[in-house]
Amino acid sequence: DTGVSQNPRHKITKRGQNVTFRCDPISEHNRLYWYRQTLGQGPEFLTYFQNEAQLEKSRLLSDRFSAERPKGSFSTLEIQRTEQGDSAMYLCASSLAGDSGNTIYFGEGSWLTVV
Amino acid sequence: GQNIDQPTEMTATEGAIVQINCTYQTSGFNGLFWYQQHAGEAPTFLSYNVLDGLEEKGRFSSFLSRSKGYSYLLLKELQMKDSASYLCVENTGFQKLVFGTGTRLLVSP
Numbered sequence: 001d002t003g004v005s006q007n008p009r010h011k012i013t014k015r016g017q018n019v020t021f022r023c024d025p026i027s028e029h030n031r032l033y034w035y036r037q038t039l040g041q042g043p044e045f046l047t048y049f050q051n052e053a054q055l056e057k058s059r060l061l062s063d064r065f066s067a068e069r070p071k072g073s074f075s076t077l078e079i080q081r082t083e084q085g086d087s088a089m090y091l092c093a094s095s096l097a098g099d100s101g102n103t104i105y106f107g108e109g110s111w112l113t114v115v
Numbered sequence: 116g117q118n119i120d121q122p123t124e125m126t127a128t129e130g131a132i133v134q135i136n137c138t139y140q141t142s143g144f145n146g147l148f149w150y151q152q153h154a155g156e157a158p159t160f161l162s163y164n165v166l167d168g169l170e171e172k173g174r175f176s177s178f179l180s181r182s183k184g185y186s187y188l189l190l191k192e193l194q195m196k197d198s199a200s201y202l203c204v205e206n207t208g209f210q211k212l213v214f215g216t217g218t219r220l221l222v223s224p
Contacts (some may be wrong), residue, residue, distance in 0.1 A: 033212075042119075042202050042214030043158065056211065103132055104148075104212065106157040 004107035006092050012062055012113045013082055015025050020078045021110040033104065035091040036060065043091055047077060047078030050097060082114045119215030120188045121203045126221045132191050135218045137203030138186045141184040148207040149177050152217065161201075163186070190220075198222045 013092040022067075025032050030051050032087050035043035046065070047057045050071040061067075069075040079086055089109040118140035127133040139147065146165045150158035162170055164179035164186060176189040188201055200217035206215055 035212075035214075040202075040216070042216050043212075044214070045211055048211065103160050103163065105160065106150075108157045 004092055004105050006038060006090075006093050006110050008110060009108065010111045010113075012115060013053055016081055017085060018078065018080045019082060020076055021090055021092075021112075023075045023077070023094075023107060025074070025092070026096075026105060027073075028083045029094035029096050029105075030072070032069055033093040033095075034075070034077050035093065035106075037065050037089045037091055038087075042100030045061070046077075046090075050052045055114040079112070082112075084114045087112055118205055119203075119205060119213060121215045121218045124219045124221070126223065127193055129193055129195060129224055130221055131193050132189065133193060133220065135188045135190075135201050135203075135220070137186045137188075137215060139184050139186070139203065139205045139213075139215075140205050141181065143207045144181065144184075144205065145208050147177075147179055147202040148206065148212065149175075150184075150201075150202040150204055151199050152202055158202055173208050173214070195222050195224070 007022055023076050033048040034046040037043040045058050046061050047067050049069040052069050064080045091109045092107045093104045095104040103113045121137040134206050148163050149161040151161050152158040162177035164177050169178045174191045179186045200219050202217045203215040205213045
């Protein structure tokens with residue numbers, strides 16, 4: 001499978017615990033994005049990387065959230081001290097800068113439930 | 116989604132044609148996407164418009180008018196599997212996407 005891969009697909013955690021999600025983008029894609037989606041809403045932008053550099057972060061991304069892309073390939077999104085409001089689907093997407101189609105491809109998402 | 120306006124819900128019958136309209140904020144505009152999203156799944160790419168006019172791709176077409184801040188997605192020969200949410204998405208630069216809340220389309224027999 002050469003699409004965007006995310007894991008785990010589902011995570012149930014107790015409030016206060018830390019969770020980490022991983023995203024493997026399409027191999028030649030240099031841009032990687034994280035979005036969050038709650039029920040009935042469209043995805044909301046969290047952050048994006050070009051290669052290993054984190055170029056933009058949404059103000060939605062509180063201090064409890066951190067994202068990394070250390071080698072410019074896969075990325076991790078960590079949420080510390082989870083809260084019930086963090087329950088959502090976390091979507092990763094990737095694209096190729098300069099691609100004339102500008103297509104952004106999404107992974108299947110990681111569902112987080114905080115109980 | 117901020118500054119993206121599209122109907123919340125639409126219904127249509129199998130075999131029919133449906134048009135989903137979207138208006139967006141024109142400042143900082145760098146292109147407009149349409150994505151399809153089935154419940155519990157990730158959005159999948161349908162179309163991308165940068166220039167004015169109609170882009171046709173099989174049963175799906177997308178139209179853009181930059182001066183009016185307006186786009187529509189046209190679905191022809193509707194099938195049951197087309198029941199999904201359709202997200203109007205603005206590229207506001209550096210491919211930072213602003214999503215609408217989506218239009219839930221229900222196709223009935």
